[in-house]
Amino acid sequence: MFRKKLFSFIASMCYLIYFAGMINFISLNRIMDIVYAFAYLSIILVLFFDMLDDRIVKYGLPVSLVAFCICRFPTSLTFSSVTGILAYVIMLFMSLYPKFNQKIFFLPPILAFLSQMASISYYANRITHSGWLNAFSLSPDLFANLLVFVGVLFICLSLKDVKMESKIPVGGADSLKKAAELLRNGKMSQDEFNEIKNSIISK
Amino acid sequence: MINVVEAKKEFIRWLGRDWYTVKDIFDKIKVTSFKGMYLPLYSYTIHYNASYSCDISISSTVRIDGKDQRISSRVPHSGTVSGRVKGYAIGSDFIESYGPERVVHNSDTDSELWKAIEFVENKCVYTVTGNELENGFEVIYHNLNFDSVYDGRVRSKVHDAVERRIIEVNSGRSVTNIHFSVRTNYDIFETSQDLYRFVYVARYTYNGRGYIAFIGITDKGLECYGTRPMDFSRKKNNRKCYITALMVFFVGFVLYMFTAIINANSKFASVGLWLMICGALFALWKFLYDYISKNITARKSRIALTDLYSMYKYVDNSGAKDAFLAISSDNADFTNGFTSEDATEEINKYRALCASGVITTEEFNKISSELSKFI
Numbered sequence: 001m002f003r004k005k006l007f008s009f010i011a012s013m014c015y016l017i018y019f020a021g022m023i024n025f026i027s028l029n030r031i032m033d034i035v036y037a038f039a040y041l042s043i044i045l046v047l048f049f050d051m052l053d054d055r056i057v058k059y060g061l062p063v064s065l066v067a068f069c070i071c072r073f074p075t076s077l078t079f080s081s082v083t084g085i086l087a088y089v090i091m092l093f094m095s096l097y098p099k100f101n102q103k104i105f106f107l108p109p110i111l112a113f114l115s116q117m118a119s120i121s122y123y124a125n126r127i128t129h130s131g132w133l134n135a136f137s138l139s140p141d142l143f144a145n146l147l148v149f150v151g152v153l154f155i156c157l158s159l160k161d162v163k164m165e166s167k168i169p170v171g172g173a174d175s176l177k178k179a180a181e182l183l184r185n186g187k188m189s190q191d192e193f194n195e196i197k198n199s200i201i202s203k
Numbered sequence: 204m205i206n207v208v209e210a211k212k213e214f215i216r217w218l219g220r221d222w223y224t225v226k227d228i229f230d231k232i233k234v235t236s237f238k239g240m241y242l243p244l245y246s247y248t249i250h251y252n253a254s255y256s257c258d259i260s261i262s263s264t265v266r267i268d269g270k271d272q273r274i275s276s277r278v279p280h281s282g283t284v285s286g287r288v289k290g291y292a293i294g295s296d297f298i299e300s301y302g303p304e305r306v307v308h309n310s311d312t313d314s315e316l317w318k319a320i321e322f323v324e325n326k327c328v329y330t331v332t333g334n335e336l337e338n339g340f341e342v343i344y345h346n347l348n349f350d351s352v353y354d355g356r357v358r359s360k361v362h363d364a365v366e367r368r369i370i371e372v373n374s375g376r377s378v379t380n381i382h383f384s385v386r387t388n389y390d391i392f393e394t395s396q397d398l399y400r401f402v403y404v405a406r407y408t409y410n411g412r413g414y415i416a417f418i419g420i421t422d423k424g425l426e427c428y429g430t431r432p433m434d435f436s437r438k439k440n441n442r443k444c445y446i447t448a449l450m451v452f453f454v455g456f457v458l459y460m461f462t463a464i465i466n467a468n469s470k471f472a473s474v475g476l477w478l479m480i481c482g483a484l485f486a487l488w489k490f491l492y493d494y495i496s497k498n499i500t501a502r503k504s505r506i507a508l509t510d511l512y513s514m515y516k517y518v519d520n521s522g523a524k525d526a527f528l529a530i531s532s533d534n535a536d537f538t539n540g541f542t543s544e545d546a547t548e549e550i551n552k553y554r555a556l557c558a559s560g561v562i563t564t565e566e567f568n569k570i571s572s573e574l575s576k577f578i
Contacts, residue, residue, distance in 0.1 A: 002492075005492060009485070009488050013481050013484065013485075016484075017477050017481075020477075048484075048488065051488065051491060051492040051495055052495060098542075099543060099576075099577060099578075100543075101542070101543075102542060102543050102544060103543075143474075160542075161542065162542070163540045163541055163542055163545070164540045164541060164542070164577050165540050166540030166541055166546075166573070166574070166577065167573055168540075168549070168570060168573050168574060170540065170541070170545075172549075173549055173552035173553050173556060174552065176556055176561060176562070177552070177556060177561070180556070180559075180561040197562070197566075201562070201566055201569065201570060
C-alpha cells in the first residue's frame with residue numbers, strides 16, 4: 001500500500017510543478033481554462049491525499065480525468081493531440097474498471113511519451129527546421145513535457161496496485177489452511193473449525 | 204464492569220495500533236495469561252536523609268608580575284539533606300514474579316512500562332461491583348516492592364533536592380563531581396478498599412521474549428498500556444525517508460542559492476526552488492501518512508481475517524474466542540481486496556485446499572466464482 005501511495009505522491013508533485021509553470025497562461029475568463037485549472041488542481045489534491053483513504057482516488061480520480069479529457073479534447077487531429085487524449089481516456093477507463101489495470105497499465109505512459117515527443121518535435125521543427133533531435137537542446141518545454149510523462153507513468157503505476165473490494169476476506173485461504181492444521185493436530189474442535197470456515201466462505 | 208471480551212478486543216486493537224509495532228505481531232504472539240486483577244494501591248511515605256559531597260570551583264583574580272590572572276581552585280563541599288516523599292503506588296512485584304517469561308527490559312520498554320504503571324495508578328478508575336469473579340479475574344494481592352518504588356519515584360526527587368541544596372549554598376559557582384549516599388526509612392500503608400485498582404493484565408511473548416500490558420477503564424473508556432515488540436528497521440526506514448527529504452531540500456537550496464546569486468531568473472534557480480518545495484512536501488506527506496496509518500489504517504487492516512490463525516492461538520485462552528469472533532466480524536478487512544494477480548494466486552490456494560479435502564468442491568466453486576470476478 002505504501003508503494004501505491006508513494007507513486008501517487010510523486011505523480012502529484014509532477015503535476016504540481018507542471019501546473020505551477022502553466023499558471024501564468026491561465027485566464028479565468030475562458031471556460032476551457034477554468035476546466036483546465038480544475039483538472040490540474042483536482043488531480044494534484046486527489047493524488048496528494050490518496051494517503052488518507054483509498055476512496056479519495058477511487059471517486060476523485062475519474063472526475064479529474066474526465067476534466068482532463070474535456071480540456072485535452074483535440075481541436076485538430078495531430079498525432080500528438082490524439083495520443084494525448086487516448087492516454088487520458090485509457091487512464092479514465094483504468095480508474096473506473098481496475099480489473100484490467102495489470103494488463104494495460106503500460107499503455108498510457110507509452111502514449112503520453114509518444115504524444116510529448118511528437119509535440120516536442122513539432123515545435124522543434126517549426127523553430128529550427130532541423131529535426132526533433134535538436135529539440136533536446138533547444139526546446140524550453142522539454143522539462144515540462146518530461147514532467148507530464150512522468151506524472152502519467154506514476155499515476156498508472158499507482159493504479160496498477162489498486163485493489164478491488166471483495167466479499168472474500170484477504171488471506172482467507174492461508175487462514176483456512178492453518179486452521180485445518182490445528183484441526184488435524186487436535187488443537188481445535190470441528191465446531192470451531194466450521195465456525196471459522198463459515199466466517200470466510202459465507203460472507 | 205469491564206467485560207472480558209471488550210478488554211481482549213481493546214488489547215488486540217492496542218497491539219496493532221503503533222507506528223513501529225512489528226508487522227508479524229499476530230503471527231508470533233503467544234498470550235500466556237490474561238487475568239483480571241485487583242491491584243492494591245499502597246500509600247507510602249519515605250523519609251530520606253541524604254549526605255552528599257561535591258567539588259566546587261572557585262575562581263579569583265590575582266595580580267602576578269603586573270598582570271591580572273584568573274585562578275580557579277577546587278574546594279570540597281559536603282552536607283546533608285533530609286525530607287520525605289509521599290505518594291501512592293500499586294503493588295508491582297507481579298511484573299517480575301508472575302508469568303513464565305521475564306518481562307523484557309530495555310530503554311524503550313522501560314519507559315513504556317512506567318507509563319503503564321502510572322496509567323494504572325493515576326488514570327484508571329474503577330468502582331468495584333462485586334461480580335467480577337464471574338468474569339474470570341482473580342484477586343491477587345501484590346506487595347509493594349520498596350526498591351522499585353524508590354528507583355522509579357523517589358530517587359529522582361532526592362537527586363533534585365540535593366542539587367537544589369548545593370545550588371542554594373553555592374550560588375554562582377560551578378559544581379562538579381556530585382556524590383551522595385542516602386539513608387532512608389519508610390512507612391507503607393495498604394489503603395482502603397475503594398482505592399484498589401482493577402485491571403486486566405495480559406502477559407504475552409513474542410519470539411520468546413516476555414511483554415506485559417494493562418487494560419483498564421478510564422474516563423474515556425477502555426484503555427490499554429504496556430510494552431510491545433518494536434520494529435526498529437521500520438523506524439530506521441522512516442528516518443531514511445526524512446533524511447532523503449532533507450537532502451532533496453538541501454540540494455535544492457544550494458542550487459537555488461548559487462544560481463540566484465548569478466542570475467535570479469535562471470532555470471536552475473527555479474529547479475532548485477522546486478526541489479526545496481518537493482523535499483518539504485515529501486516530509487509533510489510522509490509525516491501525515493505515518494500519522495494516518497497509525498490512527499486509521501493500522502486498525503483497519505492489521506486486525507483482519509488474515510490474522511485468523513494467529514489470533515486463534517490467542518483465543519485458546521478461555522473467553523477470548525468470543526472476542527476473536529467479534530473482532531473478525533467487526534474489523535474484517537474486506538475493503539482492501541485483491542488485484543487480479545492476487546485473486547489468481549488465492550484461487551490456486553483454495554484449489555489446493557479443495558484437493559486436500561479441507562473445503563468441498565461446492566464451496567470451492569462458490570469461492571472461485573466470487574474471486575474470478577477480479578481476473
